[in-house]
Amino acid sequence: MHLKEKLHKGQVLQNVKFHDISAEGMGIGRTSDNIVVFAESVVPGDIANVKIVKIKGSYVIAQSVEIIQASPYRTQPFCRHFGYCGGCKWQHLSYDAQLSFKKKFIHDALTRIGNLNIPDIQEPLKSPQITEYRNKLEFAFSNNRWIEPELFSKENKTQLPALGFHISGHYDKVLDIQQCHLQNDISNQIRNFIREYAVQNNIPFFDIKNRTGILRTLIIRNTSLNQWMVILGVYEIDDRVFLLLDAVYRQFPFIHSLLYAHLFSLNDSIHNGKIYLHKGNDYIVEQLGHLRFKISATSFFQTNSLQTYHLYNKVKELAQLTQKEHVYDLYCGTGTIGLFLAHQAAKVTGIEYLPAAIEDAKENARLNNIQNIEFFSGNIENILTDQFVNAQGKPDVVIADPPRAGMHKNVLHQIRKIAPKRIIYVSCSPPSQARDISFLSDMYEVKHIQPVDMFPHTTHIENIVLLSKIQET
Structure with a gap:
């Protein structure tokens, strides 16, 4: 029988056991007769009565009415607007549990979407502050x-x-x-x-x-x-x-x-x-660290400054620079990662599609007296051509920090042709990151995975993956 024939909107489902959580932050559970339920305001381990909001083909979306038995992961939200604002959907989930589920999201993305063989994922880097962390x-x-x-x-x-x-x-x-x-x-x-x-x-x-x-x-x-x-x-x-x-x-x-x-x-x-x-x-x-950055009204800058410093330090560690390497910083934004690495590289080349961001990057290079870095503005898939690589020189290391949609296919094809020794892929979207890495997986091996929690109490997670070129035999 179709769910819509046995259930109706507004119906309350009793004693639903929740065992998992979705990437969007909804609790996932099952009723006693095996109906799959996605519900707001519940966490894994809760047993709750929930009211049906929508009926889909094979599952229902619901809203919590009453918590019958609270999960050990559950904690008291600290904001009076919780449940309505939508900005911090995981306030009712303990911080350690948040990190555990974010790590699981990354594992699922890399292994299920990317179908990748991966090493153990490192424990997520905790945010130094879990409130008042945004700038x-x-x-x-x-x-x-x-x-x-x-x-x-x-x-x-x-x-x-x-x-x-x-x-x-x-x-x-x-x-x-x-x-x-x-x-x-x-x-x-x-x-x-x-x-x-x-x-x-x-x-x-x-x-x-x-x-x-x-x-x-x-x-x-x-x-x-x-x-x-x-x-x-x-x-x-x-x-x-x-x-x-x-x-x-x-x-x-x-x-x-x-x-x-x-x-x-x-x-x-x-x-x-x-x-x-x-x-x-x-x-x-x-x-x-030792760098200063001017931030104008329209400048992009990572919104968790303290954690950004730890993220960039991790990128620097994984890049393994010895002042001899040429680094490409793709999707470089205002150039912060490239500028952070420049003193350990021979040369840095940054590419970004927003002209205003490149102007900020050039200004920050001048502010910090960094002269071994050059920035280019335009669609990366159009700039990163054979002619560009011949003119600028091949990179030893590529840093990529693309938007949520991931890297353009033309960029991925060009990376394969360039074949740098190492790629450090920074992403705010594990699914698109997994897809892109899968496209490179016959040439590159995943060596290190480091989640970085930039946004406590939300479902979002930043992830750094080190890819090392497979040696030809």
């Missing part, structure tokens, strides 16, 4: 606050403004955030001050559906050197914007970079707007 948060303004169901009543149906995060899957719904534990508490102070000032001075929050209002987004960045950047995104510009910015600077005079962005397009990304400096510098500075 960047992006918030949205809305004139219509989303209210948690348990707080919803006829009395509070009045339209209220919000400054916080979009509800997962609902672009037009924003949850007002009073305290976020992902960034230093100064971020909360700045955000809450801006909300209160705007409400008191009748500065309209953005109406997402009707596309009216002034205040649209807020980005707050900070560095380990305690430098702060605040970027206020506005749909319209008038005198009230400047009065608000002046008030922010008076309240928080330590802000190094105070900017505003005119966001007039459909997309609210600051990359699509025009950015103006209001006070201070148009950048902040981060330090990793």
Whole structure:
């Protein structure tokens, strides 16, 4: 019998035993009559009653109603917004358990998707901080606050403004955030001050559906050197914007970079707007080891600075450089990995598709007086040609840190032709990493696998794989 013939939406399934967790963070369990259940808010080891939300062909998606028996992995979430915000889906799972399941994700990806023979996976590198670890948060303004169901009543149906995060899957719904534990508490102070000032001075929050209002987004960045950047995104510009910015600077005079962005397009990304400096510098500075990096409003930088240092050190260790090697840094972004390795290499060649990122990379090379590195901008699959390799010289070592989709097939073909001695593949997506490594597996052997936890309390994991060229016999 088809599941839809025996079950219905809203039905409560009793005493479901959960034994695993999906890469998206949902608990996986089975009922007593062997129906597969994916459910939010449960962890492996829980026994729970769950309410069906959707019925698929061979399984159901459900929401926890009651925990009958709590798993030993379960812990108390520390954020009052847990369950609604969606930013830290694993707060209810102990940190050691999070790392264990992330390691399992990597193993499953490499062996099942990649069909690879692999050595033992190293224990994931724990994040030095598991709260307040982010150096960047992006918030949205809305004139219509989303209210948690348990707080919803006829009395509070009045339209209220919000400054916080979009509800997962609902672009037009924003949850007002009073305290976020992902960034230093100064971020909360700045955000809450801006909300209160705007409400008191009748500065309209953005109406997402009707596309009216002034205040649209807020980005707050900070560095380990305690430098702060605040970027206020506005749909319209008038005198009230400047009065608000002046008030922010008076309240928080330590802000190094105070900017505003005119966001007039459909997309609210600051990359699509025009950015103006209001006070201070148009950048902040981060330090990793002996290097300093300028970070502008649109610069990409890993969002967990302390753990980034450990990640780069691991890449440096695996690269085994002796100041004689030529290194290709593919998908180099703002050049941070290549710059971090440059003093141990003879030459570094970085390639990145975003021109703005390459300009940041060149500026950071000048800032650190690094002269044995050269950067090229454009689609990597178009740049990394035979002519390019002949002109620049073949690499001994290739570092690749591609986006989630992985490496373009043309890039993989060119890597096979170049045949470097070692490849260090850094990835935020174990499935695409496994697929790409599988394509190289007849030429390269997986020698070392090191997960690095950049995002505690989420399902995301960074993974470093060292590939060594198989010696011809």
